[in-house]
Amino acid sequence: MSTEPIYAVIRQMWLGLVGIGGIVLALTALVSLVLARGIARPLENLTRMSEAIAKGKLEQRVTPEGPDELERLGRAFNQMTERLHELITREKEFAGNAAHELRSPLTGLRLRLELLQKAARANPALTQTYLAQMEREVTHLQRVVEQLLTLAALEAGTHAPRANFDPAPLLYELADELAPIVDDAEIEWRVEVPEHLPLIHANAEQARMAIRNVLENASKYTPPRGNITLRARSIKDFVEIAVSDTGVGIPPDALPHIFDRFYRVDTARRNQVRGSGLGLALTRFIVEANDGHIAVS
DSSP, X not given: OOOXXXXXXXXXXXXXXXXXXXXXXXXXXHHHHHXXXXXXXXXXXXXXXXXXXXXXXXXXXXXXXXXXXXXXXXXXXXXXXXXXXXXXXXXHHHHHHHHHHHHHHHHHHHHHHHHHHHHTTTOHHHHHHHHHHHHHHHHHHHHHHHHHHHHHHHHTTOOOOOEEEOHHXXXXXXXXXXXXXXXXXXXXXXXXXXXXXXXXXXOHHHHHHHHHHHHHHHHHSOOTTOEEEEEEEEETTEEEEEEEEOSSOOOGGGGGGTTSTTOOOOOHHHXXXXXXXXXXXXXXXXXXHTTOOOOOO
């Protein structure tokens, strides 16, 4: 019996398999090419945007596209870029504000030194006046520099040692320290603090600095015959310390900004008060660094 028909069927099957395999291979190559381009295009965009950002063009953003993982990468890249832009902008503002804040007292010191060199021998009374003014300028400079250094340490994540302590004695000490200042300003001083409060876990020196900043602000902006009240009480797992006053007040649109560095409300009364605009910013950093919360109304 001839085997030719069997071989013919086998050849036909092989040709069919080769044809189907070729079609499958071509489709696979086409799909792979499309997928590769879909993956490569977002990566090329990310690379191009990264190079642009490295050159300082921080406003650049990518359009999230491609597979889910690449879309997530694109969104994360945009968030990182926005955060980086925000940080650099804040640092530029901080440097500019710090330079402006330090320039004024330094200029005042230089001018007074020049005047002293000319008039020191001829007018001793004027010399004493200038020396007193220079001492105030140096004290202001020292306070600004200390606040800047503390802010830098807190922003760098430097953790001060904490311990459990009763804040009531600390509040009474601050009240005693500020009493002469308040009395000289003819302001009524109220302290509504119990003898003992629940223990809090914080750095005591930082807590002192934060509370003192708020109390000093209240004393600066409260006119004569006004009153300042320092209260403290226990609320669930927290100790609430509140400072209220009958001062000039803060406009509603300024409330969200008073904890920003170098921010000062532009009012006639506030322009008469010397300040750096760092006290409340430092207070917020201290409170949050010690796992607390601060608010104003």
